[in-house]
Amino acid sequence: MNTAVQERPSPTAATPAARVDAIVIGAGVAGLYQVYRLREMGLSVQGFEAGSGVGGTWYWNRYPGARFDSEAEIYQYWFSEALYKNWQPTERYPAQPETERWLNYVADKTDLRKHFRFNTRVAAAHYDEAAGEWAVQTEQGETFRAQYLISCTGMLSAPLNNTFPGQESFKGQIFHTARWPKERVDFVGKRVGVVGTGATGIQVIQTIAPQVGSLKVFLRTPQYIIPMRNPKYSPADWAKQGQRFEEIKQRVQRTFSGFEYDFTNGAWADLTPAQRTEVLEKLWADGSLALWLASFSEMFFDEAVSEAVSEFVRAKMRERLKDPVLCEKLIPTSYGFGTHRVPLESGYLEVYHQPNVEIVDVKEAPIERIVPEGVQTADGKVHALDILILATGFDAGSGALTRIDIRGRGGRALKDEWSQEIRTTLGLQVHGYPNLFTTGAPLAPSAALCNMTTCLQQQVNWISDCIQSLRQQGAKVIEASQALQDQWVSHHDETANKTLVVKTDSWYMGSNVPGKPRRLLSYIGGVHTYRQHCEDLAAGGYKGFDIR
Missing domain, CATH: 3.50.50.60 (FAD/NAD(P)-binding domain)
Incomplete structure (x- = not known):
């Protein structure tokens, strides 16, 4: 190995x-x-x-x-x-x-x-x-x-890097995301598997998908996502931020999440459905974690509010995924938006439209062990791989x-x-x-x-x-x-x-x-x-x- x-x-x-x-x-x-x-x-x-x-x-x-x-x-x-x-x-x-x-x-x-x-x-x-x-x-x-x-x-x-029995037997390359080598890893044309679809797994998957020969994503828990909006900063842009140094310094110390934004949209119950949607659309377009940490705090306490915000995000995901099978696999329904850590992503959902990308549902057939050829699941299948990436967390x-x-x-x-x-x-x-x-x-x-x-x-x-x-x-x-x-x-x-x-x-x-x-x-x-x-x-x- x-x-x-x-x-x-x-x-x-x-x-x-x-x-x-x-x-x-x-x-x-x-x-x-x-x-x-x-x-x-x-x-x-x-x-x-x-x-x-x-x-x-x-x-x-x-x-x-x-x-x-x-x-x-x-x-x-x-x-x-x-x-x-x-x-x-x-x-x-x-x-x-x-x-x-x-x-x-x-x-x-x-x-x-x-x-x-x-x-x-x-x-x-x-x-x-x-x-x-x-x-x-x-x-x-x-x-x-x-x-x-x-x-x-x-x-x-x-890192949880000794997750599965048999890891030492794998003949290919195996990496945990939190112990990644400094040397470049070549993915071109390789059969790659990724275990884990949290924030880290999502970043890896969307990044390597264009390079690999084939990609198998071992998926257990789908994630709500927010599309990242990541503009470039020029020296002039940063000079403007520098002028706000003291303002930002004081602001982040007194918000709910230590970010610059906060829950300032009023109470959910005081707004009309149209007003609530307006707030959610605005924060979705911001491309930050503000939808999670600065929209409506009631989503952390009230199941009805949680479901409404969750359904807003699900609808956004359905628009991009289109395929009913992918929607079923990749859109969460068993928990509410924000009760897991919410990732920002860039083209993650679209990866699954590639013909060389396959979801391996490990809720249906859990990973049993790592074998020399790859990953063996409970249905008896051996998923042959050249590279195995463990985004299995901490x-x-x-x-x-x-x-x-x-x-x-x-x-x-x-x-x-x-x-x-x-x-x-x-x-x-x-x-x-x-x-x-x-x-x-x-x-x-x-x-x-x-x-x-x-x-x-x-x-x-x-x-x-x-x-x-x-x-x-x-x-x-x-x-x-x-x-x-x-x-x-x-x-x-x-x-x-x-x-x-x-x-x-x-x-x-x-x-x-x-x-x-x-x-x-x-x-x-x-x-x-x-x-x-x-x-x-x-x-x-x-x-x-x-x-x-």
Whole structure:
């Protein structure tokens, strides 16, 4: 079996001290900013990154067609107006190579690389109660110690790549989208299979379809889609965005989703059918996620509204698909629009009109195993392939942390606790793990329920300000109390259980991972509401935290 080339760990040129004030795991959007903030506060910081460079999601996810679905003007850092204005996005939704270049630009302009050890994966992090420190061990066997440990490992960074039995027997090439090789993959004339039709699978399918000899899409759950409108940005266009820097910065911090748009169309019940349709048509034409995150919030709570919006989208899809068989396979009916993560697409539906594209319905005949020739389904068929692409998603939210051996007070293991129930305090701390802070973690808004740069920067700022407050007090340790954590989990669940999202099986609920405890992984009360909770805790002197 030929697989994507994995980079071998090797020491970097920098040889940091074995003990520092803070250790940061990850060099993505959050990790870079977290190191920047701590360094500016005068702390010694050591960052670790499994990849060979910065970028996080935009380093690992280099599959064909990978690109933003947040607008370039809001997927930004807000700590430097000069950084914002001096970067030049080429389009509204830049592709992966441009985004990776942007994060390298940020790292270079702020001189952050020297604080990271690349090609270094963290294997374990154990809290030393006597010393009040975290002992962090890398896969190379090195140990580093720090007062504070901050995880910036990402919401979607633990790929489900060992999904089917027999994968090692496949004679062709097999790739997971989240571990795509840097080298070009040749699809021309090849028999290609794609497993998974979420946002990633859709981007891959629409991108490679014109190149392949044949394409088999192993489809289980069809997706609602929104056509992407992706105009090019000239330098003059970006100069206009730069003039709005402060306006946009303030706006995204107070909307429901951390995007610039919000639910401002009035109540569904107050509008006539014609007015509702006018709103939906306008947002559909915008070619963004606004139809989902800025049309009518009632679609998350009211089944009748959900069905009306869903039928609007289904009708749009039927217009493009035409073929009744394709409509039956590709248009969702078993769940409502917006209760799954909604992808933007460019010509995805039209791919299925190509004579060399075939849908393999794995709801009717599930994949049983991978065999040397290809994919064997439950009906006994073997689908012969040269290349197999697994767009099978992630162990979202919790997976990146449970794949590290994290142990807190009394040797308690985070993996064991979260295998029973996933609990956090605002996604920022976990009771029982002193001085461990987390970004992009469960029970905080993230991963499409929030524009990630908005939410990650807010969490980094809260963590940094909290550490600064501790230092000013002369305190050494902070840990969320059991009572505070219980209070947040209760609020999170109460908020989630009012929505239709919890009634739908998706990675939002952990349903894609066998045995994973069921709980909505992202806070759905709104970015503005979450921010207020965090601000109130800080203004109240971090009441509910054990500080000593």
